[in-house]
Amino acid sequence: MGDILEVHDLVKEYPGLRAVDGVSFSIAPGTCFGLLGPNGAGKTTTIEMLEGIKTPSAGRILYRGEPLGARFRREAGIMFQSTALQDFLTVRECLCFFGALYPRQVPFDELVHTCALGEFLDRDNRKLSGGQRQRLLLAIALVNDPELVFLDEPTTGLDPQARRNFWALIESIKARGKTVVLTTHYMEEAYQLCDAIAIMDRGRIIARGTPDALLAAHFDDRILQLPREDLAGRGLPAGFAVFERRESVEISTRDVDAALAALLAAGVPLARLSVRSRTLEDLFLELTGRELRA
Numbered sequence: 001m002g003d004i005l006e007v008h009d010l011v012k013e014y015p016g017l018r019a020v021d022g023v024s025f026s027i028a029p030g031t032c033f034g035l036l037g038p039n040g041a042g043k044t045t046t047i048e049m050l051e052g053i054k055t056p057s058a059g060r061i062l063y064r065g066e067p068l069g070a071r072f073r074r075e076a077g078i079m080f081q082s083t084a085l086q087d088f089l090t091v092r093e094c095l096c097f098f099g100a101l102y103p104r105q106v107p108f109d110e111l112v113h114t115c116a117l118g119e120f121l122d123r124d125n126r127k128l129s130g131g132q133r134q135r136l137l138l139a140i141a142l143v144n145d146p147e148l149v150f151l152d153e154p155t156t157g158l159d160p161q162a163r164r165n166f167w168a169l170i171e172s173i174k175a176r177g178k179t180v181v182l183t184t185h186y187m188e189e190a191y192q193l194c195d196a197i198a199i200m201d202r203g204r205i206i207a208r209g210t211p212d213a214l215l216a217a218h219f220d221d222r223i224l225q226l227p228r229e230d231l232a233g234r235g236l237p238a239g240f241a242v243f244e245r246r247e248s249v250e251i252s253t254r255d256v257d258a259a260l261a262a263l264l265a266a267g268v269p270l271a272r273l274s275v276r277s278r279t280l281e282d283l284f285l286e287l288t289g290r291e292l293r294a
């Protein structure tokens, strides 16, 4: 089967700013595609063009090989960063209100079950917790049983447990063969959920591929982490790349055994040492020199 979404040389210009500067990628059906980048990189502008909400200044977007049209609007679901819901409407009424906009609807009970909304159906939508509200917004995005679901920073502001619960929901959408387009500031989220990612910076895509392939292409080392105080006053042998963090020191090495031997020889206590692989957060820093979260 061909790609469900193709993006060719997409550009969006605002007065004095090229917010999206020639972006191209394609998304295979049934996969989760993640768009990552720091604040202002152009992710929301890109996703809003893909959603058909913003008009591109140049470039082409094809859904199943056709320009965005009636079929796309029928088959796409959108979870916005924030959606103004009508005051006083209960969760049940919100779902019915949005469901009525589409000819095809997911069975109500299935939607409620998928998004774990059963306990709150008769609650005023203004009285939901952050996680409950995100699940309602996801349910609204899924109300038409979409083939392609857009999630723009869906877990921002959620606590770690609610975020993990939300990941399970997204996994269940993927398991049903749906395609997901996700923007996020959370690298762990991208790593867990995305089959492919594109990293954007200043309106351009600077890296694209599967998370593991990108990590393998950019890094061949391991990172040893130690509390700062455990190294204090002890000179490290030359030849190691050392990064000073706020409370820890990180040592990059391709030969963990040799690095450990050198640390022991220098009298460094290793009880609190940990060894980690490189992460997408490291990749972003390496590529842009900037932290992901502003």
Ligand SMILES: Nc1ncnc2c1ncn2[C@@H]1O[C@H](COP(=O)(O)OP(=O)(O)OP(=O)(O)O)[C@@H](O)[C@H]1O
Pocket (backbone or CB within 6 Å): 014, 015, 017, 019, 037, 038, 039, 040, 041, 042, 043, 044, 045, 046
């Ligand atoms: N309507 C607009 N008019 C003018 N400039 C805009 C408009 N919308 C966005 N921009 C600018 O375009 C650039 C990209 O913004 P965008 O919201 O797409 O970034 P983002 O990657 O989604 O950031 P964030 O992570 O903060 O949501 C920013 O410099 C922003 O200030």
